[in-house]
Amino acid sequence: xxxxxxxxxxxxxxxxxxxxxxxxxxxxxxxxxxxxxxxxxxxxxxxxxxxxxxxxxxxxxxxxxxxxxxxxxxxxxxxxxxxxxxxxxxxxxxxxxxxxxxxxxxxxxxxxxxxxxxxxxxxxxxxxxxxxxxxxxxxxxxxxxxxxxxxxxxxxxxxxxxxxxxxxxxxxxxxxxxxxxxxxxxxxxxxxxxxxxxxxxxxxxxxxxxxxxxxxxxxxxxxxxxxxxxxxxxxxxxxxxxxxxxxxxxxxxxxxxxxxxxxxxxxxxxxxxxxxxxxxxxxxxxxxxxxxxxxxxxxxxxxxxxxxxxxxxxxxxxxxxxxxxxxxxxxxxxxxxxxxxxxxxxxxxxxxxxxxxxxxxxxxxxxxxxxxxxxxxxxxxxxxxxxxxxxxxxxxxxxxxxxxxxxxxxxxxxxxxxxxxxxxxxxxxxxxxxxxxxxxxxxxxxxxxxxxxxxxxxxxxxxxxxxxxxxxxxxxxxxxxxxxxxxxxxxxxxxxxxxxx
Ligand SMILES: [Zn+2]
Numbered sequence: 273x274x275x276x277x278x279x280x281x282x283x284x285x286x287x288x289x290x291x292x293x294x295x296x297x298x299x300x301x302x303x304x305x306x307x308x309x310x311x312x313x314x315x316x317x318x319x320x321x322x323x324x325x326x327x328x329x330x331x332x333x334x335x336x337x338x339x340x341x342x343x344x345x346x347x348x349x350x351x352x353x354x355x356x357x358x359x360x361x362x363x364x365x366x367x368x369x370x371x372x373x374x375x376x377x378x379x380x381x382x383x384x385x386x387x388x389x390x391x392x393x394x395x396x397x398x399x400x401x402x403x404x405x406x407x408x409x410x411x412x413x414x415x416x417x418x419x420x421x422x423x424x425x426x427x428x429x430x431x432x433x434x435x436x437x438x439x440x441x442x443x444x445x446x447x448x449x450x451x452x453x454x455x456x457x458x459x460x461x462x463x464x465x466x467x468x469x470x471x472x473x474x475x476x477x478x479x480x481x482x483x484x485x486x487x488x489x490x491x492x493x494x495x496x497x498x499x500x501x502x503x504x505x506x507x508x509x510x511x512x513x514x515x516x517x518x519x520x521x522x523x524x525x526x527x528x529x530x531x532x533x534x535x536x537x538x539x540x541x542x543x544x545x546x547x548x549x550x551x552x553x554x555x556x557x558x559x560x561x562x563x564x565x566x567x568x569x570x571x572x573x574x575x576x577x578x579x580x581x582x583x584x585x586x587x588x589x590x591x592x593x594x595x596x597x598x599x600x601x602x603x604x605x606x607x608x609x610x611x612x613x614x615x616x617x618x619x620x621x622x623x624x625x626x627x628x629x630x631x632x633x634x635x636x637x638x639x640x641x642x643x644x645x646x647x648x649x650x651x652x653x654x655x656x657x658x659x660x661x662x663x664x665x666x667x668x669x670x671x672x673x674x675x676x677x678x679x680x681x682x683x684x685x686x687x688x689x690x691x692x693x694x695x696x697x698x699x700x701x702x703x704x705x706x707x708x709x710x711x712x713x714x715x716x717x718x719x720x721x722x723x724x725x726x727x728x729x730x731x732x733x734x735x736x737x738x739x740x741x742x743x744x745x746x747x748x749x750x751x752x753x754x755x756x757x758x759x760x761x762x763x764x765x766x767x768x769x770x771x772x773x
Pocket of ligand 1: 281282283310366481
């Protein structure tokens with residue numbers, strides 16, 4: 273079964289986000305296989321408009337009204353972008369809830385009315401007989417403060433849970449990517465781990481929750497599904513079957529099975545044979561397979577990298593990231609770039625394009641439907657070269673990148689040459705040199721944008737293939753899930769396999 277990549281939760285100017293709807297769908301098509309566009313629709317228990325909360329309450333209510341006024345246009349536009357085999361869309365919208373936590377509602381049915389309700393279950397009931405699921409998101413917030421409410425969780429309407437987005441990771445209070453949005457810190461009681469400890473059953477997904485119309489924005493959350501085909505019906509079936517997992521941005525490929533059954537499965541077995549196959553996008557730092565939330569198997573990335581040093585002289589596969597950005601341009605800097613491979617082959621290219629970094633409205637921000645038309649695209653690609661255009665921005669803080677990149681998969685050896693040109697600057701190097709370290713160049717003598725060609729990562733350091741067997745039943749429902757971390761910080765959270773006694 274092939275893997276498809278998507279974003280099921282992101283916002284644009286149809287409610288209180290920013291940027292045009294068509295531009296958002298075009299951006300999604302550029303680097304994803306499927307997406308839903310989510311408008312903000314309601315907040316049943318919205319706080320009273322007391323002093324200090326006027327702006328917050330007003331922008332929500334204005335956003336809800338805006339969505340209602342344009343709902344038919346949204347449905348029609350989302351429907352028109354759904355082309356089986358090419359690009360798949362789903363209908364959806366979001367309801368906030370202090371009590372139940374925020375959810376987005378997704379459907380493969382284009383006849384999808386806007387309704388409101390006191391709880392996710394009430395909304396799903398009103399939408400019957402249409403097919404619909406309610407996806408809890410940013411679950412890690414404080415219970416009662418729009419965090420996940422596991423007392424009220426229903427696997428029947430929520431087969432998947434969003435575990436990572438621009439808010440951060442809700443996996444646990446110790447997971448990388450803590451919450452720093454003004455909604456507050458995360459709380460272990462509403463974490464994904466707390467739900468798994470209760471043996472609640474769901475699949476993991478990531479999505480951006482982007483608020484400037486850029487579904488799939490790199491680093492803000494994406495999901496993978498294992499589906500028969502790139503169609504609404506197949507991807508919907510995969511979501512219901514929990515054959516999904518979350519990534520931060522890099523398209524880390526992962527197959528995790530038990531006795532041949534995929535991630536998300538629920539089954540009984542005394543002899544449990546696990547297979548884990550990973551093709552990452554950067555050097556693997558660590559892979560941990562958890563059994564009932566305790567580390568059961570650990571793959572150490574340093575050992576993989578060590579094994580690779582002896583074989584790097586020979587022909588093989590390498591991943592090399594080319595990253596463009598830095599500088600002081602807050603409005604956006606346009607790049608035209610080309611990477612050429614000589615004495616080897618360019619086997620594949622993965623894009624790491626981002627939208628403007630916006631998670632919520634602020635009083636000074638004005639909507640502009642063109643703000644998400646960033647011109648990010650692959651212009652041409654062959655076995656020897658790739659040309660692309662993209663936009664980068666001044667990094668918002670020194671700890672927060674706003675660069676744009678591509679990851680090249682190169683077949684060759686240490687003598688294979690890479691020629692990178694962008695906006696008049698150039699880097700000529702070889703795989704051999706890049707195995708020892710990265711290369712950088714700046715466009716201007718000082719205070720300028722820059723190009724970085726990352727260190728080359730040999731295949732042995734970004735792939736893992738393991739088989740383990742377990743015969744020890746520990747509980748009525750043993751939960752096995754995997755977490756993958758790359759050296760560059762990008763992660764994947766692989767949905768559990770539930771083994772019943
Ligand atoms: Zn949202």
